[in-house]
Amino acid sequence: MTQLSLSSRETLLGDPPLARFSRLLGEPAATQALTRLDRELDWQRPSLRLYGREHPIPRHQVWMGSPDARYRYSGRNFCPEAWHPEVAAIRDAVVECLAAAGQSARFNSVLLNRYADGEERMGWHSDDEPELGAAPLIAAVSLGAERPLRFRWKQREAEAFNAWLPHDSLLVMGPGVQRRLQHALLPRRHRGLRISLTFRWVHPSRIHD
Numbered sequence: 001m002t003q004l005s006l007s008s009r010e011t012l013l014g015d016p017p018l019a020r021f022s023r024l025l026g027e028p029a030a031t032q033a034l035t036r037l038d039r040e041l042d043w044q045r046p047s048l049r050l051y052g053r054e055h056p057i058p059r060h061q062v063w064m065g066s067p068d069a070r071y072r073y074s075g076r077n078f079c080p081e082a083w084h085p086e087v088a089a090i091r092d093a094v095v096e097c098l099a100a101a102g103q104s105a106r107f108n109s110v111l112l113n114r115y116a117d118g119e120e121r122m123g124w125h126s127d128d129e130p131e132l133g134a135a136p137l138i139a140a141v142s143l144g145a146e147r148p149l150r151f152r153w154k155q156r157e158a159e160a161f162n163a164w165l166p167h168d169s170l171l172v173m174g175p176g177v178q179r180r181l182q183h184a185l186l187p188r189r190h191r192g193l194r195i196s197l198t199f200r201w202v203h204p205s206r207i208h209d
């Protein structure tokens with residue numbers, strides 16, 4: 001039996017589609033991936049300009065992907081790093097997991113986020129940059145400490161809620177999730193390293209210098 005057949009799917013929202021899979025990679029692969037990514041990636045802490053002042057982001061990150069998948073983020077153009085073999089293997093596991101669930105998907109870009117502990121975080125946002133297209137599918141893999149990704153509706157049509165993301169889980173944000181909701185990884189009082197990988201498809205033709 002392969003690890004893939006052990007992964008299980010849970011629906012968190014039907015419309016727009018939000019689903020969580022557990023045991024994406026299996027053990028010891030998932031723990032080995034966490035250790036390897038922590039050690040081997042060139043983690044960056046860029047600063048964002050806000051009200052004329054530079055603020056280092058409250059986490060570390062790496063953009064990775066195909067060379068033509070350039071990405072605009074906070075007004076800057078990022079050229080992604082080349083695929084690390086471990087990240088490419090996780091990407092392929094995500095594509096296989098989705099295919100086994102009857103969903104075809106492709107990814108040419110990933111944002112990796114490294115949160116050293118519960119103080120490190122990501123603020124409210126939607127992944128709705130124009131180069132992602134009108135209805136992107138974003139697949140978020142979590143490794144390490146379990147934390148909740150908090151969702152809130154832009155039109156306040158329902159209550160905010162937490163999607164808990166355990167080690168070796170996959171959260172799939174389907175078409176409409178970015179348009180209708182925002183998400184954030186809020187600070188929590190707890191210890192433990194967490195690395196997330198959010199795989200996307202960046203439309204190469206939409207990028208202009």
Ligand SMILES: O=C(O)CCC(=O)C(=O)O
Binds near residue numbers: 122
């Ligand atoms: O760390 C997470 O799970 C969230 C990351 C995220 O929202 C993003 O990369 O856009």
Ligand SMILES: [Fe+2]
Binds near residue numbers: 198
């Ligand atoms: Fe996001």
